[in-house]
Amino acid sequence: MTIDRGIPIKNVYYMLTYAFKELKRNNYEQIAGEDFEDIHELFAEILSLGIAYLLKQGLHRQYVIHEDELQTLRGKLSIHQTVKKRMTRDTHLVCRFDTFTENNVFNQILKSCVLLLLRHSDVSADRKAKLRRLMVYFAAVDKISSSSIRWDMLRYDRNTRTYQMLHSLCYFLLQSRLLTTESGDVRMERFSDAHMNLLFQRFVMEYYKKKHPEYKVKAKQIKWDMCEDESTSASMLPVMLTDITLTLGGRTLIIDTKYYGQTVRENMGKISIHSPNLYQIHTYVTNEDKYHTGLVDGMLLYARTSSVIQPDTQFKNHDGNIFMVKTLDLSQNFELIEQQLEDILNYKI
Secondary structure, three states: OOOOOHOOOOOOHHHHHHHHHHHHHHHHHHHHOOOOHHHHHHHHHHHHHHHHHHHHHHOOOOEEEEEEEOOOOOOOOOHHHHHHHHOOOOOOEEEEEEEEEHHHHHHHHHHHHHHHOOOOOOOHHHHHHHHHHHHHHHOOOOOOOOOOOOOOOOOOOOHHHHHHHHOOOOHHHHHOEEEEEEOOOOOOOOHHHHHHHHHHHHHHHHHHHHHHHEEEEEEEEEOOOOOOOOOOOOOOOOEEEEOOEEEOOOEEEEEEEEEOOOEEEEOEEEEEEHHHHHHHHHHHHHHHHOOOOOOOEEEEEEEOOOOOOOOOOEOOOOOOEEEEEEEOOOOOOHHHHHHHHHOOOOOOO
16 A cells, blocks of 8 residues: 555655664564554554553553652642641642653653544554553553644653653654644544655664765764854854765755655746755855865755656766755655665766
């Protein structure tokens, strides 16, 4: 089966294996041989296998601060709250104390993500039943809203490392979900271009990290090539963060990935590249190459669409910087996708 643009679900799985390396280990390998009707089916299967593995190890437990009204003192006394109680002739003490519990953010994220999948119409009844059986072990775990999750505050150690890949997957899913209808029901959106672009970007980056260790591959923050004076503050300028930056020796290639419904624009019969995209990659390259060496190049890499015209061009400015616009066909066999990524590194002008 395929998702939009004819991309086979199996190719999405292969992209995920690069984005989340854990999928190549443990009991996830069996997924590669299965056929999935929908991308949410794939995600549901990965989560069910991952959570089952966690349960064998035991759900992560940690100390969490809890506040309760007690007859006797436990932990620290919340003086302000207790005084308010006494003013209403309530003799309870309001205490704050630590409890060692599985009801923590690590497990709350998993439960919230599973509950969303259980509401999704494209997840089969069999997989929903499997997820429900697993949720029995999460009875003491609360749900958490995606907006309240501090993803940047999560820290993984030896005891929580097995959660990291599943949380990455949950992040990918939870960012696609919150549509509240007038009746108050919550439903998950279809996988949108924005969500596929997130996977597309991470897949390309992790592919080059794995296949080409000779390159330095990262998402790099580029500094603005400007003089700061009393009237201009650099902190007022927007942050320039590349999708992918590859560096080898003295040469750098900046790749900006795009997953759009249309890769080109037509106006009055004229076909052109999306101007904001071109301005963006041009800004990245010229600010990174502030000494005008010509050793920094830029590429807009689009996921191929069904449009008749697909961008495939390149040009050079007066400093010698090369700018390219390419497409990557994700509907092909995965070996051909890998070959296209290899060809990108062999560009010439």
